[in-house]
Amino acid sequence: MKRLFTRGAILSMKEREPLLTDAAMLVDGDRIAWVGNGLPPKQEWDELVDMKDRLLLPGWVNTHNHAAMTLLRGYADDLPLQIWLEKHMWPMEARFQAQQVQAGTRLAVLEMIRGGTTCFADMYDHMDEVAQVVADSGIRARLCRGVIGLGSEVERRSKLEEAVQFVRDWDGGADGRITTMLGPHAPYTCPPDYIRQIVEQAESLDQPIHTHLSETMAEVEQNVNDYGVRPVEHLDRLGVFRRPTLVAHAVHVNDEEIALLADRGVKISHNPGSNLKLGSGIAPISLMFRYGLKPALGTDGAASNNNLDLLGEIQLAALIHKGAEQNPEAVPAIQALAMGTRFGAEALFLEKEIGTLEPGKKADFISVDLTGPHMQPAHDLVSHLVYAASSADVQDVYVDGRPLMRNRQLLTLDEEKIRWEAQQAFHAIAPEKNLPDDGR
Ligand SMILES: CSC[C@H]1O[C@@H](n2cnc3c(O)ncnc32)[C@H](O)[C@@H]1O
Numbered sequence: 001m002k003r004l005f006t007r008g009a010i011l012s013m014k015e016r017e018p019l020l021t022d023a024a025m026l027v028d029g030d031r032i033a034w035v036g037n038g039l040p041p042k043q044e045w046d047e048l049v050d051m052k053d054r055l056l057l058p059g060w061v062n063t064h065n066h067a068a069m070t071l072l073r074g075y076a077d078d079l080p081l082q083i084w085l086e087k088h089m090w091p092m093e094a095r096f097q098a099q100q101v102q103a104g105t106r107l108a109v110l111e112m113i114r115g116g117t118t119c120f121a122d123m124y125d126h127m128d129e130v131a132q133v134v135a136d137s138g139i140r141a142r143l144c145r146g147v148i149g150l151g152s153e154v155e156r157r158s159k160l161e162e163a164v165q166f167v168r169d170w171d172g173g174a175d176g177r178i179t180t181m182l183g184p185h186a187p188y189t190c191p192p193d194y195i196r197q198i199v200e201q202a203e204s205l206d207q208p209i210h211t212h213l214s215e216t217m218a219e220v221e222q223n224v225n226d227y228g229v230r231p232v233e234h235l236d237r238l239g240v241f242r243r244p245t246l247v248a249h250a251v252h253v254n255d256e257e258i259a260l261l262a263d264r265g266v267k268i269s270h271n272p273g274s275n276l277k278l279g280s281g282i283a284p285i286s287l288m289f290r291y292g293l294k295p296a297l298g299t300d301g302a303a304s305n306n307n308l309d310l311l312g313e314i315q316l317a318a319l320i321h322k323g324a325e326q327n328p329e330a331v332p333a334i335q336a337l338a339m340g341t342r343f344g345a346e347a348l349f350l351e352k353e354i355g356t357l358e359p360g361k362k363a364d365f366i367s368v369d370l371t372g373p374h375m376q377p378a379h380d381l382v383s384h385l386v387y388a389a390s391s392a393d394v395q396d397v398y399v400d401g402r403p404l405m406r407n408r409q410l411l412t413l414d415e416e417k418i419r420w421e422a423q424q425a426f427h428a429i430a431p432e433k434n435l436p437d438d439g440r
């Protein structure tokens with residue numbers, strides 16, 4: 001199937017490429033065949049899709065999530081990370097069965113597609129359920145079984161075996177839309193020897209590593225007390241950064257650590273909403289850029305954010321660093337957009353396939369309505385997208401050239417059923433929380 005998307009504005013997100021107006025994009029099957037003004041040289045297509053008054057751009061890439069945690073949205077707010085995790089999240093997650101992960105992940109994927117996310121990274125348990133939801137919904141994802149090594153040796157071994165089996169079963173699955181990685185949860189939940197074993201497995205399976213890193217000051221202090229070094233050096237000594245690595249947060253990292261992360265080619269997932277809500281701090285993003293890092297964006301789970309709106313994170317990234325540094329030039333609008341698209345693709349090691357709209361790449365893209373009053377006068381669409389738009393302006397979402405949402409109608413997911421099942425799954429683990437009579 002060849003589809004020609006015409007009469008729209010197109011922001012390819014290729015470096016230094018200007019926004020095109022009255023432009024077209026030809027999609028042949030799952031890949032982009034041509035982008036430009038006017039019509040493609042070889043005028044052949046099966047379907048014309050009118051994108052007048054719409055802006056086409058690459059779909060958002062959410063580089064850090066725990067999708068099933070949508071079920072715990074609003075469950076424990078206004079707490080610091082360690083109390084939130086240990087006293088609230090982990091006890092509730094201990095009640096999670098496949099039903100909760102399936103229902104929570106479906107709800108998450110529904111929310112992400114509605115907001116324009118076409119690819120996300122996920123770290124959780126019951127990952128076969130997560131992968132199946134990804135396969136069924138049509139979205140793209142890089143997934144890992146998160147492993148926490150605080151239990152017995154037997155538990156540690158079994159979790160690592162599960163993580164390895166998940167890679168064997170799902171890497172390249174769903175026609176290549178699913179890729180995998182290994183996910184040691186954090187230096188404070190995985191003893192050094194366990195991390196070494198995970199690195200060995202990552203090497204033999206040729207997998208990237210995804211972990212939480214230096215999210216709070218307390219975590220950094222604990223690492224120094226326990227191991228004599230800060231977390232960045234700790235992971236470096238354990239050989240983690242010999243693998244392609246994506247770290248979430250990196251809030252409390254100093255100059256020396258940023259230089260080391262840059263030298264090792266480590267990818268950063270900046271999660272401003274979650275970091276603000278948990279009171280963890282603000283990551284030194286401008287400094288990271290100065291060292292040549294290209295931080296991407298993530299929402300983290302919906303229990304610490306509390307939504308999965310990647311455009312919201314783009315907007316936060318464009319605003320909070322200006323305020324924190326008292327510098328209105330910190331994270332300009334176009335850089336914030338790159339963080340949500342091209343740098344996201346790089347952070348998930350998928351830059352050959354996604355992240356920009358150009359011939360040869362997968363046709364993962366969204367359209368944004370330009371007719372709202374908040375998008376006028378329409379002279380600087382990058383500015384309006386970052387400083388004025390909302391995710392409700394996203395009209396169409398395509399992954400692999402396949403429409404997942406058209407004119408805000410979802411095509412692969414049953415929204416009402418997903419809402420209902422999420423309520424039931426939540427009720428099964430939190431019967432004390434009352435639901436509306438009709439189960440909505
Ligand atoms: C082992 S599966 C993933 C694990 O991570 C927990 N989690 C969610 N958000 C955060 C965060 O911001 N920092 C650290 N850990 C987090 C989640 O509850 C799961 O237990």
Ligand SMILES: [Zn+2]
Pocket residue numbers: 064065066212248300301
């Ligand atoms: Zn996380």
